[in-house]
Amino acid sequence: MSRFRFIPAPLIMAMAVALAFAPVVHAQVISAATPSIEIRIAAQPLAQALDALARQSRLDLMVQPSLVAGKTAPAVTGRMTPRDALERLLAGSGLAAEIEGTAVTVRPRGPGQAAEQTMAPVTVSAAPMVSATTEGSGAYTTRAVTIGKGEQALKDIPQSVSVVTRQLLDEQNLTTVYDTLASTTGMTIQQSPQGGKYIYARGFDLTTVQYDGVPLNRGMYGRASNFSAGTAIYDRVEVLRGAAGLLQGAGNPGGAVNLVRKRPLADNATTVTAKAGSWDSYGLQLDASRVLNDAGTLRGRVVADYEDKHSFIDYVERRSPTLFATLEYDLSPQTQVNVALSSEQVKGLPFLNGLPRYSNARDLDLPRSTFLGAKWNRQDNANRGAYLDLSHHFNDDWTLKVSSAYVKEKNDMKYAGSGLAINPLTNRGALRASTTVAENELSGIDANITGKFDALGRQHEVVFGVNHARATARTVYGVSSNYHTFDINNFSADFPEPTDAFINSNLREARVGKSRETGA
Secondary structure (H helix, E strand, O other), X not given: OOEEEEOOOOHHHHHHHHHHOOOOOXXXXXXXXXXXXXXXXXXXXXXXXXXXXXXXXXXXXXXXXXXXXXXXXXXXXXXXXXXXHHHHHHOOOOEEEEEEOOEEEEEEOOOOOOOOOOOOOOOOOOOOOOOOOOOOOOOOOOOEEOOOOXXXXXXXXXXXXXXXXXXXXXXXXXXXXXXXXXXXXXXXXXXXXXXXXEEEEOOEEOOXXXXXXXXXXXXXXXXXXXXXXEOOOEEEEEEEEOOOHHHHOOOOOOEEEEEEEOOOOOOXXXXXXXXXXXXXXXXXXXXXXXXXXXXXXXXXXXXXXEEEEEXXXXXXXEEEEEEEEEEEEEEEOOEEEEEEEEEEEEEEEOOOOOOOOEOOOOOOOOOOOOOOOOOOOEEEEEEEEEEEEEEEEOXXXXXXXXXXXXXXXXXXXXXXXXXXXXXXXXXEEEEEEEEEEEEEEEEEEEEEEEEEEEEOOEEEEEEEEEEEEEEEEEXXXXXXXXXXEEEOOOOOOOOOOOOHHHHHHHOEEEEEEEEEEEEO
């Protein structure tokens, strides 16, 4: 029978003698080979815990009451050897156990005597990062980018790279591509007189923008940039500063920008976001992702976003509805195809020319809310996109990817804005009336194989690829200078709207630009 005894100190020697002459009995011998048993001991005083262990493991335990008085033992539960259970109960108590056969004597731990402890099994699980996707990570950067061919670790790119993650887009309320780039190191944004903005990287005009790695030429505008796009449909914006010819072909050496679309999620998820801000700015966004079959191989996602923004400048407003839908299908565990459609629109009353100064360069000291335009100013920009990509993983080292993008933009603007400095003697100035009708069509395809191999004691990476891109821009631009004169101290935005024919009769430009680029 197992038993637990408290023994006065003088009796320890007598007990040892008695044990030496005790008859031989069949007993459990504790050794490294002792099989594990089920132990269930709750957290409690150490004396009671040792008693429970003696009963559950059929041991003879001997200990002085003073050694365990006031000490507690942790809970010990699970399948383990009696030796392991005993060491866990005595951990941190300053006591050690001497084991011989079934007899266990508990004594104070000697100087330099290390505790023999075996930790409970620890299981660590985590979802591996298998892509450069930032959504849901809560991170302000990512381990890799796709601005080149394939996925590359940031540490392997010998140039300056910034990644504006989904977390940053949301926290900083970066709702347009221009806002995003303006917040990025090394990038400069300048207003265009046709509604869009010019993008500069390290002082160089950046005329190419990538869509999921497919470079499209945005330098084919008839007169000035009218590109406008929101960020609701993107997972991240990747920005590389420096020469990028190998990544996207001809262009200035300022850098490259890659807009990376959102993809369907592996699990069902729905997000509804309401937005409100200064100057009567409101917005609502619905983002829903669904798994569409039992096998989980077909997934879909829809993003609907609407913003209605006014401004600190009188009359100025902007409405931008966005729709985005994408489907993704796993043809096999190694092959995946994705298709997406997008529609973005910007409507509103713009104010593009800004405020003039006196002809002697003196400031007019006007309130920041001053609007020097017409109530009939209007802007209607529309972007429509279609995207398709196919990726196949031959193994862990080699991947084939084929991506294509098609974007069509339409721009219809008519507005009045300041065209002359103010005469300091008469306080009079003049507005010019302008009209722009433009259509841009961009398309591109990129196919590449990326892989790595070991040779000469090192690992090497290799890329084989071809790409082709086309761009066509058609623009009709008209302007009538000095259309409306005004007194700066008594300005009214309510004056007659001219016809397009009247504006074009003063100055009309009709331009068509085309580009075609093929690379290998």
